[in-house]
Amino acid sequence: MISSKECVSLILPTFILIFFLYFTFQTIHDPYLNTSKKLSLHGNFLHITDFHPDPHYIANSTLKSKCHGGRIKNRKNPIPSGTWGSSASKCDTPVSLINATFKWLEENWKDKLDFIIWTGDNSRHDNDDHIPRSAEEVYELNKMIANKFLETFSNSKGIPRTRRNKPRFIPIVPSIGNNDIHPNNILSPGPNNVLSTLHSIWEPFIPESQRKSFLYGGYFYTEVIPKKLMVISLNTMYFYNANSAVNGCKSPEQPGTIEMKWLKDLLKKARKLGIKVYLTGHVAPRKKQYVKSCYIEYKKISIKYHDLILGHYYGHSNMDHFFFMGANKDLSKFRNESSLTTTNYSDDYDDYYDDDYYSEDYDYYSEDSMDINSEDSMDINSEDFMDAFSDDSSTENNSPTENNSPTENNSSTENNSSTENNSSTENNSVENEDLEKVTSKSPVKKINKYLRKLYNHYRSVPPLTKGVGKEYVVIHINPSVIPVFYPALRIFKYNTTEVENSEYEYNDDDDDDDDD
Numbered sequence: 001m002i003s004s005k006e007c008v009s010l011i012l013p014t015f016i017l018i019f020f021l022y023f024t025f026q027t028i029h030d031p032y033l034n035t036s037k038k039l040s041l042h043g044n045f046l047h048i049t050d051f052h053p054d055p056h057y058i059a060n061s062t063l064k065s066k067c068h069g070g071r072i073k074n075r076k077n078p079i080p081s082g083t084w085g086s087s088a089s090k091c092d093t094p095v096s097l098i099n100a101t102f103k104w105l106e107e108n109w110k111d112k113l114d115f116i117i118w119t120g121d122n123s124r125h126d127n128d129d130h131i132p133r134s135a136e137e138v139y140e141l142n143k144m145i146a147n148k149f150l151e152t153f154s155n156s157k158g159i160p161r162t163r164r165n166k167p168r169f170i171p172i173v174p175s176i177g178n179n180d181i182h183p184n185n186i187l188s189p190g191p192n193n194v195l196s197t198l199h200s201i202w203e204p205f206i207p208e209s210q211r212k213s214f215l216y217g218g219y220f221y222t223e224v225i226p227k228k229l230m231v232i233s234l235n236t237m238y239f240y241n242a243n244s245a246v247n248g249c250k251s252p253e254q255p256g257t258i259e260m261k262w263l264k265d266l267l268k269k270a271r272k273l274g275i276k277v278y279l280t281g282h283v284a285p286r287k288k289q290y291v292k293s294c295y296i297e298y299k300k301i302s303i304k305y306h307d308l309i310l311g312h313y314y315g316h317s318n319m320d321h322f323f324f325m326g327a328n329k330d331l332s333k334f335r336n337e338s339s340l341t342t343t344n345y346s347d348d349y350d351d352y353y354d355d356d357y358y359s360e361d362y363d364y365y366s367e368d369s370m371d372i373n374s375e376d377s378m379d380i381n382s383e384d385f386m387d388a389f390s391d392d393s394s395t396e397n398n399s400p401t402e403n404n405s406p407t408e409n410n411s412s413t414e415n416n417s418s419t420e421n422n423s424s425t426e427n428n429s430v431e432n433e434d435l436e437k438v439t440s441k442s443p444v445k446k447i448n449k450y451l452r453k454l455y456n457h458y459r460s461v462p463p464l465t466k467g468v469g470k471e472y473v474v475i476h477i478n479p480s481v482i483p484v485f486y487p488a489l490r491i492f493k494y495n496t497t498e499v500e501n502s503e504y505e506y507n508d509d510d511d512d513d514d515d516d
Contacts, residue, residue, distance in 0.1 A: 041225070041496045046109065047117040048101075048489040049282075049315030050480035052179070053141050054092035054124040056131050059083045066128045067091035085483035092124040093482045098148065101481055101489070106152045109491065115170055115224035117231060118149070119315035119478065120177025120282035126184060135182035142180055142201050150204060171224040172205045173231040177282040177316065178240065187237040188245040189255040190216045217259050221266060223275070229310075230270060234281035235259060236314075239294035248291035260297045267305045277309050284314035284477050285325065299325055302473045310494070312475045320479040320488065326472035 054067070060080040062070030067081035067089070081089075084097045123141040126133035153169040178185045181194050188194075195218050199206065202214075210220035218235030237243050238256040249256040270277055283289050285298045302309060302325060479488035 042112050042114050043493055043496050044109070044113050045115050045117065045224075045492050045494060046105070046113050046489065047119070047313050047476075047478045047492060048481065049119040049478045050121040050177070050318055050482050051098060051145055052092040052121055052124055052480070052482040053095055053098050053144065055095060055141070056124070056128075057081070057085075057092060057094040059094065059096075063089045063091060067094075068128055068131060085487060087483045087485055090127060093487070097481070097483070097487055098145070101487065102148045102152045105489075110153060113153075113170055113491075115222075115231065116149070116153070116172040117278065117280050117313050118172060119175045119280055119313065121179045121315065121480075122146075122177065123179050125179060133182070138180065138182045139197055139201065142198065146174075146201050146204075169204075171222050171231070173222050173224070173233050173280060174202050174205055175233045175281045175315075176218050176235050176237055178237060178242065181237065185237075185240065185242040186245050187218070187235075187243055189238075190218060213262065217255055217262070219259055219262065227273065227275065229276050229278070231278045231280055232263065232266065234263070234279065236281040236283040236290075239285070239290045239298065240283050241289060241291045249294040249297045256291070256294050260294070260301070264301055267301065267308060271305065271308050277305070278311050278313060279309055280313045282314065283316045284475050285312075286323075286475075289316075303471060306473055309473070312473060314475065314477050315480065317477050318480040318482060318484040319477070321477040323475050323477075324472045325475055 056069075057067050058069045059067075059082065061067050063079055063081060063086055064070055067086055081091055083094070084100065085091065085094055122145040123138040124133060149172055150169065153172065176187070176198065180198065181187050195215055198218070199211070199214050205222075206214055206220050207222055210222070214220045218237065219233055221230050221232045223230045238246050238254075238259050239249065246255055248254060249260050251257060267277065279302075285295055285302075287295055290298065302312065478490055479485070481487050481489065
C-alpha cells in the first residue's frame with residue numbers, strides 16, 4: 001500500500017518533467033518567448049496598409065454608385081467596376097482583391113518574412129449615403145482582416161494554442177487608422193470602448209506587457225527580434241488635426257502629450273539596451289495632417305534619436321511617397337560649401353524639406369479635389385499630386401490653444417466647383433460622365449509637370465558629407481491595397497547586421513531632455 005507521501009514523491013517529479021518539457025516547447029516555438037539567437041532571420045519584412053475592404057462592392061456596376069450596384073445604361077462605352085477593383089475612382093476594395101492579396105502572400109512570402117508592419121484603415125470609407133457605415137461594420141471588417149493575417153501566417157490550420165490563447169505566427173504590428181474607428185477620425189482619450197474593442201480584435205498581435213498602454217492610448221511596441229529590434233506602433237489619431245476630441249501635444253493631460261512622453265521614455269530605454277527601432281503608424285507626420293505641437297515634438301524626437309530609429313513607415317495617403325523631415329536650423333553655412341546653386345535651396349530647412357512647403361490639403365473624395373484644371377490648381381507639384389489622391393477628407397482641428405499655420409487653413413478648392421462640368425457630358429450617359437471625371441480631372445494628366453516639380457524639390461537635399469545627414473530623417477508612405485492606382489504592398493529587405501551590431505555607446509547624459 002502506497003502512502004500519500006510516497007504518492008506525492010512519485011507524481012511531483014513527473015509533473016515537473018512534463019512542465020519543463022512544455023515550457024521548453026513553448027520557448028522554442030513561441031515568437032514572444034524566442035531570443036534572437038534562436039531565430040532564423042530572412043532579412044525581409046512586409047509593410048501593408050489601407051485595405052479598405054467593401055463587402056458591398058459589386059463588379060460590373062457604375063463608378064458613380066461607388067461600385068455598389070448602379071446599372072450600366074450605355075453599352076457602347078461602359079465604365080464598369082472591375083472584378084479586382086476600380087482604380088482612379090471613389091470605390092473601395094472588393095473582397096476578391098483582399099482574398100487574392102493574402103493568397104499571393106501565403107504562396108510567395110509566408111516563410112520568408114521576419115515580421116509585418118500593418119498600418120491601418122481596415123474598413124471601407126463612409127462615402128455612400130445609401131449604405132451608411134456603422135460601428136459594427138467597422139469592427140467586423142477589422143476582424144475579417146485580422147483573421148486573414150492569422151490564417152495566412154499561422155504555422156498550420158488548427159495548431160495548438162500558445163500562452164494567452166495565441167496562435168503561433170511571425171510578429172505582426174497593427175496601427176489604428178482613421179477609418180478603424182467610428183465615427184471616423186474621432187478618438188477620445190482612453191481608456192474607452194473603441195480601444196477596448198480594437199484590443200479584443202488585435203489581442204493576438206499585442207504582447208501582454210503592452211496591454212495597458214494600448215487600452216489607455218492605442219499605442220504599443222513589439223520586439224520583433226527580442227533584445228535587438230522593436231517596432232513601435234504609434235496611435236497617430238492623437239496627433240491628427242482632424243480629431244476634434246483631442247487637442248495636440250502641449251497640455252500635460254492631453255493624450256498626444258502623454259503618448260509623446262511614452263515614446264521618448266521608450267526610446268531612452270531602447271538606446272540604453274542597444275535596441276534599434278522602426279516607428280510606424282497610420283497618418284504620416286506632415287504639417288498639414290498633424291496638430292502643430294505634435295508635429296514639432298515628433299520632429300524633435302526623430303532628430304534626437306536618428307541613430308536609433310532605422311525607419312519611419314506610414315500609410316493613409318494611398319500612394320507611394322517619401323519625404324524629408326528636417327531640423328530647425330539655419331543651413332546657410334552649407335550653401336557656399338555645396339555645389340547646389342538652385343534658388344529653391346532654402347535656409348528655412350524646416351519648411352522646405354518637410355514636404356509640406358506647398359499647397360493646401362485636398363479631399364480625395366470631393367469632386368473639387370480632382371479638378372486641377374482651374375487656375376488655382378495649375379501649380380501642380382509633389383505635394384499637390386499626393387494630396388489629390390490622399391485619404392484626407394478632413395478639416396483642420398483649429399482650437400484657440402492649438403492653431404496651425406495660417407496657410408494650413410486655406411482651401412484652394414473652394415472656387416473650383418464652377419469648372420467641374422465644363423465638358424461635353426450633358427448629352428452622354430452617366431457612365432461617360434464618370435469617365436470624364438476619372439480622366440480629364442485627374443492629376444495624372446499633369447504628370448510631366450509633377451515630375452519636374454519633384455525633381456526640383458529633391459535636387460536641393462544638402463550633401464551628406466557636410467554633416468547635414470544627421471539633421472533630417474526620411475518618412476516613408478506606403479502604397480495601398482485599395483486600388484487608387486494599382487493595388488500594392490511592399491517587401492523591404494533590411495540589413496540584419498544593423499540589429500546585431502550597435503555602434504552607439506550609451507551616455508548617461510542622453511537621459512536629459514533638451515526640450516527647448
